[in-house]
Amino acid sequence: MSEPSTSRFRQALRTPVGITASIGLAAIIVLAIIAPILWSDDAAKLDILAASQGASRAHPLGTDALGRDILYRMLVATRLSVTLALLAAGLGALIGIPLGAIPALVGGRIGKLVTGFINLSVAFPTLLVAIFVAAIIGVGARGAVAGIGIAIAPYFARLSQTLSASVAGSDYLAAARMLGVRRVRLLRRHILPNVAEPLLITVTIAVGDSLLALAGLSFLGLGVQPPQYDWGRMLSEGLSRIYVTPVVALGPAIAITLGALSFVLFGEVLAKAAAGGGAPRWTRTDLSALPVLPAGPPTGDGDAIPVPDVLAVENLTVSFPGGSVPVRGVSLEVAPGEIIGIVGESGSGKTLTAMAIADLLPAASQLTASRFTLFGKDPRSLGEAERRRLLGRSLAVVYQDPMSALNPALRVGRQLAEVSEVHDGLSKSSATQRAVDRLGSVRIANPAARVRQYPHEFSGGMRQRAVIAMGLMSEPKLIIADEPTTALDVTVQQQILQLLREVSTSGGSAAILISHDVAVVSQLCRRVLVMYAGRIVEELDVATLVIGPAHPYTAALVASVPTMESDRTQPLASIPGRAPSPYDDSPGCPFAPRCPRASARCTDLMPPLEQRSAGHRVACWHPLQRGAAGTPAGVAVEDVAV
Amino acid sequence: MTTLAASALTVHFGHGDRGLTAVDRVDLEVPEGATVGLVGESGSGKSTLARALCGLVPAAGGEVLLDGAPVPKRHGGRAVDRRRRVQMIFQDPFASLNPRMSVGEAIGEAAAAGRGGARRGARREQVRRYLELVHLDPELAGRYPSRLSGGQRQRVAIARALAARPEVLIADEITSSLDVSVQSAVLNLMRELRGELGISMMFVSHNLATVRYVSDHLAVMYLGRIVEIGPTETVVSDPRHPYTQALLRAVPRLGASPAETAADVELGDPPDPHRPPPGCHFHPRCPVGPQAVPERTICVEQDPRDGAADRPHRTFCHFASSSPGRAPAVPPREEQFHVARDR
């Protein structure tokens, strides 16, 4: 057993549910062992005078038709009930698990046949199969165990089949095969450890289910036969007296329920621990203690930057409960018709920044900003309906994965037309007409036929075109494109970028293009924002980006990506270490631990986003000199900071 | 060292209408000590080819040759050792490491395969050496993969592959699941290892710039077939196949205006790989093919690989030219002659 999973299970068993299940299970096992030893005689003692009584001091759960004490009989019956359930579950596992492993081991036609058989047999209800098997083998405990074992075997087979298929298809097994690892070792080290856990959990749950099924069979008179008795048999005897002395049925009913529940619950606790593992607990951070990025000095002359009437945000912060702050004090402005780019690695906060602007943040998150103006209004101050109208008509969003961004159950035309139906009040037919028109304008051939198709009939590039067309259903003033080409092939990527550019120029709409790829962003945008650890670390135009950025992170990002011109004899620049987590709230520059130019000041104090020249702002205490991006790192001579 | 080669290698999945020829009669050679880059878009069959070379997917036709001898298909005996000589590093380091084995156990297992069973103490020393080789802290040997970052995992996967002392290493999209700043470190590591160990390598990626950076030879794959192959610099600076030319133009370049790169890239969408077009697979999207020049019907009728040996450049195109996308509207005489001769 591997080290991380044991601790996970220990943790899961310490939860209230885990403790309850463990205690219940332990109690049942102890009872099954000791009850027959201690109370067999009491349970068998006949007392004809006290026959068929209700609850009394001497017999808390009453007596049966022969005057035997039901409580004692219930306790003693634990062993038989649990043993039979264990046998049945064991039998089911023994038949089902190897059967399910056949398709992965053998494959081909036989494998397919076995898979088909498993799929077919899973459809048959357990109890029915059990009854028919019991009818063949003969009514009694043996028949019942065999019946239930065979009836639950398909469930084990199904599980074992999916598990073995996933392990058999795994890369780590492929790697082991290439090493020529022997079969026995493959099974022992690679396959079993990865399937044992879920199988064991299922066996535990199956014991609980078998307990219920056996009780059901005994209850019908098809299970344990007298003079033997289990809980089901006792329930059936009690039920006939339910009008007169209901308590005699109640005892066994409770025993069955609690017994089965303990096994099932225990199994589920284990399953939860195995599946989740759970995110590590983070200590709660006091949001107010977070260093707020000092706003840069007001820009000297306003001529350089056009009047921002599309979007202006200042000090945008997005936080999640638990202390995660993935976006920290971002300020940006977008002028009409302008295309700006946001570049950053995964976890830099670029997507959340975009989603915050688009009012599409996850519900749990919290947004704060000292200023937030979209199309001249603060969306936070608007009512629900008004905000919907404003954003629905003026804002278009293009998502990363066109495969999942369209609803698979709706025709493409429907998904486009509904925008105009809702926001422009168009009739169904004229909205569809507009959808055809817009699909044509993003150069989808034969749009009139395409609107009637489902997304799965579109290729990846066409879907992304359809998403863009969806944004064009009204006349957007701002298009937010979040990694719009990452999921696409290179040859398609260029077409989509070109299309975005056309759409923006012809419609006069502004756009924000978000990408991890500096080159992609540099092709479409004039102004680029570089994000790192939730902050904007540099804002620059593409010319500066090419000549030499000032922030060491930007420089490293550009230099670390191989291009068609990279010198193949030289190693690429690389950035050691990894980005801080969104929970990290150390006071200094977030890049300092990975930065070759970092000084003590960098780790202690956050550098503000300072104006360097017109349209160039950088948050760094030791920025690089223009054109010095490729030079060996050293402490900057100049120090422009205040 | 060793040469790995594919000879008319074919891989087929499924049958009937859902059937797919993922790799279609591919000839490819990874020469001793060299790195061959294999580039292609999704659905080109590049990963399947890589897996077929390792024996991870069965070949429907053709064979894999190691030093000129076919690699045995069955397990056991001498076959095991021949398999070991070709190792693969996978795209997703979260899937290629057994979650139930520690880093040390995983590398140790590979080292055992490589040495034919060394002592336990020596094994530990080997694990340590291989971790250092990929610039990882030897202390990580006791960790389980779930405690490592993506970049660390990929280094462990590389160390595991190296520990088996392979003669050919196949790297399948090994950087594409990593973050930008980690990618370059892994690329540097691969270059460094190639220099130190002199291993033959095949580097598979969808990213042309990445492949170019690490490879000596470059093969371009499209819908299961290799369409162009040659020394990296030659292919990059003087591409002959219209698809290679399009692929090169499509590479995003820092600071280039999209008008420069994108204006003439209007390829349309790739076809369904289950029903590849007849003749040259690329003809429905080809800027010099029958879509542009209707009389070039040979593209629809004939597989351009037939008779390719007679052409100077190893480009599988009936009308290969060095000037991208500026092919004359009417085919020149010699090409007409060429067509006639092929028939």
Place this chain on the structure above:
Amino acid sequence: MTAAPASIGAQRNWWAGRTRSAYLFRRTARLLVSLALLLTATFFMIHLVPGDPVRAALGPTAPASLVAERKAALGLDKPLVTQYVDYIRDVLHGDFGTSMTTGESVTEVIKQRAPATFKLAGIAFLVAMFVAVPLGVLMAALTRDSRRRGVELGFTAATGGLAAIPSFLLAVGLVYLFAVTIHIFPVAGRAGFSSYVLPVAALALAPIAALSRIVRVEGLRVLEQDYIRTARGKRLPARIVYVRHALPNTLTPTLTLAGLLLGGLVAGTVLVENIFAWPGLGTTLVQSVAEKDYPTVQALAVVFGTVVLLANFAVDIALGVIDPRSTILES
């Protein structure tokens, strides 16, 4: 050549139509093969009984001549192949032979008893679907994005408990509560509307719990999908987001489960019928198994098995019609 793009659409539609009919064909073929397997399995049932089934049924005291006579009547003295052919022919003609204990025609018994069972299972199925699906969807909408933790906890605890209690215990509890303590509904028997209430409740409660849990989880999964974010990004009213965009995508798993549920309900009737003395197939089954009346058991296996297979077939067909992807994604 310029016409090529225009033909793509038509070609794809043609392809989609072809896959759909191929799908229907495959499913029908699968159903027929399954039915053949079922018939074969039930045929061998009687031959798998250890010892002499007729002797076992008639008891050790029965004279040997009677045993031989019964064997001849059942055709057990003929060669196996002949028996098999006869059996298949008889079953296809709707003839299940005569009961070993009562001498009645098994087909007649089934005809008499089946309506009560199917009516009970059918009503319980409809009740379960009509309660569980809206309940699950409502719960998903209420508890999305980890909202309303209290509601979520209450719902999962209540349904978890209900789903864990087997129907026969639930039935006993219901009888005790509603028939013994407060005499609202009859304890047993089948007479009028009120006699249906408790059996239907006993049958439907656990499936309601199980199904509504699944529907909620499916709903939550769908609400997390990118296309729901797209729908929100289009600023559609919440009503359209839920009804038009989320609901259709929860149908596939719901229907799949409903098929299993229907089969399970037919099985559940066996227990519930016995508790409520319901004059259906379930009581007949238990009785015939206990009395080793093999022809009746055999016939009931065919009937119950066919119902299960037909329920699954119906779901497959419904899925093929509702969800265009299922015809392509499968295999």
